[in-house]
Amino acid sequence: MDFLLSYLVLAEIYVLLGLSTNLLVGIVGIFSVSQAAVFGVGAYIVAFFLMNTSVSFLPALAVAAICCVVLNIVVTLPSLRVSGDYFVVTSFGIQLLATAVFTNWTGGTGGANGLPGIPPPDVFGIQLASNAQLALLTSIMAGLGCIAFWLLMRAPFGRLLRAIREDELAVAAAGKNVLRAKVSAAALAGAFAGVSGGLYATFLSFIDPSSFDLDASILLLTMVVVGGARTLAGSILGPFVLLALPQLLSLVEIPTTIAAAARQLVYGLLLIVFMLFRPQGLLGEKL
Amino acid sequence: MSAPYLHVSGINKRFGGLQALNDCSFTIREGAITCLVGPNGAGKTTIFNAITGFLRPDSGQVEFRGRRISGLSPQTIVAAGIARSFQNLRLFAEISALDNVLVGMRGQFGEEPLSALFRPLKTAHAQAARRITGREILDQVGLLAQADTLVRNLSYGEQKLLTIARLLATKADLLLLDEPASGLSAGALAALMALLRRLQSAGKTLLVVEHNTRVVQQIADDVLFLHQGHLMAQGTPEAIMADPALAEIYFGGALQDHGP
Known part of the structure; x- marks a missing residue:
């Protein structure tokens, strides 16, 4: 039961992060491979406040969300000048830069050793220590995230973003402000990533750079591709499927020394197989 | 003069x-x-x-x-x-004809994330009205029957008419x-x-x-x-x-x- 609850919590955290990635990559077509870095910044900020100050969880989460909004706008800005493949390279660089900072800024992030002992979240004076309580919190957060995503996509804003993905120049010719729409999308994606990072840090109580590196960004893209790009259902399904895989692998008799490598191997294979044979994922549209 | x-x-x-x-x-x-x-x-x-x-x-x-x-x-x-069309059309192929026209309309409520998130009912209301206007524009160019068809499934001639409908949407x-x-x-x-x-x-x-x-x-x-x-x-x-x-x-x- 406890095991299922922690699976649920982690999957819901990744649903929020998947929505962030889906918004940028799937809907607007800004192919970012650095969303794990923004996720990490959210996690470190919340960890900092809870470990070093008397600020409670929700205000800390709000600060993390705001910082990630600003950060994600800044890291997405190059997409206004370079598009498509070129932005992937830029974004790759941003991800490497972030990993370098997470690993080497030992004063702030604990470096490669990470930050242990992050206290559990407290909401309105209640410490959420049990997995059931945490599951309630992440369910509410993920639920709100899904409602927000649904509202945005059915509004003219969602249509505008889809149109921008298809033909930016034609959107400008229709008299729309492409820059403002892209910055708005980046801001929203930043907020989603920041909140999910904060939840992640308090749920695991330990974070280190390996959760926020390039592998993590690729895992995130795999979740979006396997679940299905551009749809709410795909963003929900992807994390649940991908996070169930390590558990399934643990049922197979393999030495723990190669378990991590085997997991990466399966993720990589899944990404390739889906891109080749089912680019629309399980419940999505073709990326 | x-x-x-x-x-x-x-x-x-x-x-x-x-x-x-x-x-x-x-x-x-x-x-x-x-x-x-x-x-x-x-x-x-x-x-x-x-x-x-x-x-x-x-x-x-x-x-x-x-x-x-x-x-x-x-x-x-x-x-x-002043609005212009393109020789190579530049339509949004993966959305419907009506949605192509709606993208061209100016000053829509809910085109910014905050109004879409916090005024969902007003957004939906405004959209319902816009869709009526959008259908009228499609009717003007003779594409009303194709309103909900994805653009990539329209004939070339229909796509050309749609580019004009999208211009009309800008007023x-x-x-x-x-x-x-x-x-x-x-x-x-x-x-x-x-x-x-x-x-x-x-x-x-x-x-x-x-x-x-x-x-x-x-x-x-x-x-x-x-x-x-x-x-x-x-x-x-x-x-x-x-x-x-x-x-x-x-x-x-x-x-x-x-x-x-």
């Missing part, structure tokens, strides 16, 4: 070694259908880009209803009342059409010409790039003849067609092979 409706004066634009626009100047009258003709590479699309803010000219200026618009963003120019008064008739069947061509006439009666001013001389003769009130980025002549279709020097440039001597 009032200012001309659209006044283009002394536009120059150089791309590397190519002088795409060379002291290009002309005016167009309000309410007229003006056809822009000229051989390939004459600068027809380039002047469209310069008028609509997609290209910054090296020198020269564009005035619309007496207001200088050169140097403004495409967005501001659409708001001022611009001056429409710049880049080869709206090219590649159309005879039936679709007749429908298009009738549509352009209807738009003119409804008060729109049209500037149309057109290669088909028969189409030009049938719809144009004025013809602008562009050659090597410069306005060579302006006049009625009859006058322009009758000028042997222009025919020589336009057809490159091909006519003489078939002459008496």
